[in-house]
Amino acid sequence: MTTSSKLDKVEGSTLGAAPADALDAVREWAMKAHAGDEPLRAWLRCAMEAYRAIAVVNEDDLEAAIALANLATSEAITLLLREHHGGWCAGRMRVGEVEMQVELRNVPSTLPPPLRVRLAEDVPMDAFDGRRYGRAGFGVALAALSSLDADSPTVRLRPHSGAFRNLTAWIEPDAHSEEAPPRLVFADPEPFDVATIGFRRLPLARDTSAAYAWAMEESRLERRGLWGLVGGNQIGRRAGLYLLEDFDSQKCPLVMIHGLGSNPLIWSRVANAVWGEHDLRARFQVWQVVYRTDVPLLAARLHVQDYLDEAWSLLDPQGSAKASSRSVLLGHSLGGVVARLLCAHSGETLWNAAFLVPLKDLDARREDLEIVDRIFHFVPYAGISRAIFLATPHRGSPSASTMLGRLTGDVVGRRTSEVHALRRIAQRNPRAIHPELLPVFLEGRINSITTLQSGQPIRRAAETLMPPAGFPYHTIAGVLPRHCVASDGVVPLGSAILPGAASSLVVRSGHRVHERPAAVAEIVRILREHAAESPLES
Template sequence: MGRERSCAWACVVFALLLAGCAGARVKTPSREALACSLDATRIPEANACTDAWMSTALRGRSHWTQGDSRINGSRVVVEFRGLSPYFASEVVITRADDVPVWIPGGVRHRQPGFGVPLAVISDRCDDAPVCELLPYSGVFRPATAWLEADAGADARLVIGNPLRLPTHRVGATEVALAEDTTAAYAVGMRESPIGRLAIWGLLGGDEVAHRAGVYLMEDYDPAKRPLVMLHGLGSSPLVWARLSNDVWGDRSLRNAFQIWHVVYSTDTPLLVTRRRIARYLDRAFEILDPERDDPAREGIVIVGHSLGGVIARLLSADSGDTLWTASFTAAPSALQGDADDVRMARELLVFAPYPGIRRAIFLAAPHRGSPLADRWYSRIAHRLAGHRADEMQSLRRIARAHPDAIQPALRQGFQTASINSISTLQEAQPVRRANESLLPAPGIAYHTIAGRRAGARPEGDGVVPLASALLPDAASTSIVDAGHDLYSSPEVVAEVLRILRADIASARIARRTHDEPQ
């Protein structure tokens, strides 16, 4: 331990001197051997020393706070500079190099520069409204560590945010901070239980329902546009690992978009889920932008896989009276029943596009249903899946009190509230058949990405037929050699990134055109 402390302390001295800290209170013979002026070619040496010092320090403690500390036998002031305001006062720090890339085939996104990349995580807060928008597994963010001089201590250890403070002055020169955007996300996802809870959400389990909502994967920025990701049946936001990682790894994309993951129970009927997710988005904006004037409200891009893709389409569509007439024989104004039940029926079946959505991307979405929803194993799953949606109880009460107001093909399902997510994907289901005609509203560009697996019958990804996944008049259509889990395909992720970059370019052109004198 004595040799490690001596080595680490030498690294502190080296890093301080490299930064031009002639006033540091360090007394050591090596001081005269090092120049205080910046030599950019020596930054790698300084980083190596800081890394060795941090490695020793992290072995001695797991939880860190700001302020004076005794670290590696020295008095050090710890400063959190530009870190997330969502962090608790105490954080857990891990060297990025100690975090494996957990995405199969995924890319580790890191940039060289000054300092040592870290992953920082803290517990989820519970004392402010924004806390409900933070993942249960905690707040995880990239950070970078470096050493500076401090007049009142032996050194200052800075844990800084490389995304908010991309450069740092070393001597007389501004240098880029080193960054690793993959490590922090890997730590956060490793801690998340949502993957193992997802299947229970399909079967009516309460845990996912309790966690349902919008979750911020990064600090809210009122100027950045939400990239909203919707997972599929029996799934979770973990499916977006590769896409999220690659968006963060691209500076232009992460400067334009902020990633919002949505967690939802996948046992409820399609239109119930559409309504709930709209409410989750409403709640997020209510917390983040109570004045309702942030640019983030405009230009939302929504991407959905499988069931999530169908929901994304419905969030982008104007229903008109299509779904109402497919369900009821009476107009909304003539429907008899409790006022709250009638209001709920209207909210489920009559809707406009969610405000601010500008672009939608559908991955392997069964817009025209899936034949698997009619197979014997799907019928068993249908019996197991939850049937307890409160929204369906409104339709149940209306159907029992006024059966003649319900279309005959739906009467029994409404009266027993036995409609759920699986039944609403059946090809012959009346409301599903009606909603397949609802395309995104004018002004909302949309893209379809579908899989074609060799030997699949009917032609498609083995779950969703190609004919069900493709939509007319799409801004782009891609068919890839992949199964239903194509969200992890490098080709699919690259296509989504291409769409996002094109969206940035089109937004830039639109702004320039708007700003030009008429």
């Protein structure tokens, strides 16, 4: 909608019947700005006059006053962004001949200035299949990006691409001086969801999709995921657990674990839905895992466990936060298998699938023994209270045995410390390894692909490891039409569906089932169920 049509819409509502002393000045400055008479100065003045009018107009004229304030703010910010190409910081600044005061109101320290800002409506929603979440209200929705705060103790838990937040902006007059420059407010709408103007409390406009969509435009993870699988090491340097928002000691962590050769960007539609639904945004915080998917399955599980340990040691070293007992795991494909094993007790099942003697009887370096002990022996990760598995090959995948799988498997994962430890142990203890696995260990041919093959001994043993009784888990699987065997093209339906699941959903989909609207809706349903069973304490 053009500026003229927006102005006509406001003029055609209640503006003409508004009290002259409240809205005439607003209309005058809007017309000056529209006519091109120093438009930036005029839109700023229009926004200030509309702000003042909001405090005094009657209820019939309030909507028109808010619409004019928002229009003026949007037009002013558009002009400011066109003329000011640097970052935005709190304090006085001059753009051309116009001076103003910039205030960062309730903006968290994890979004340090200078900020890059963009009108939310200008950020395309391609990453979310066109789905934008937000609401109308007072102010103009913005997306903001900034660099990381290097001095923050939790900087290791922040995405390398920088911080992002959805903000709300408006322009208001100085409360103490008529002669003071206009005040441009950038506010975080999360802590305080209303603006107080006079005796009125107005819900803030918000857009919960734009900042993440903009951040995704600038992320390089997508092109690095597969490269990390077949020889690149950039994903390895980025590996870890990342908070996409500020830590909240009350909210349930929703820990998202991607699949083979993939990255956290696959969860864009799910994260968008969680942030877009008010009840879910109030109850869940989005955490995402980046991990090397070229390593053996059990090593991948151990790595994710270590990332969780590091995060909790930084966020809640005393273990007193309510959030620490409420985590929900969300895993796709290989990530789903990792998630299931994080909920399981290994006992001696995995060790006996690989070794013929106890750990203490192996002739090996202490460091190697510690590595294999941690790989093959584990208990359910503390604090996980639910899991959702999507397109997960719990019983293996025939695709891992295809020609492509074998060719890729030959170049994947031979450089990891876990593989080297197994190799050294096999060289010194050949009679202690199951004969079927001995050549695999000796040649270092154990990796994420080989450990997903249906007949692989360790994978067969891992298949039997399930969450404890009473632990709720859910499966979501895809099926493509016209396949002789029900499958999503990668994982057979019989491998993706688990007995004992609290719920199972099969949708018409390929392997990227996490992108299907029906699957996203099912995740939303499950999270609401979890929230109802885990009420927040006051």
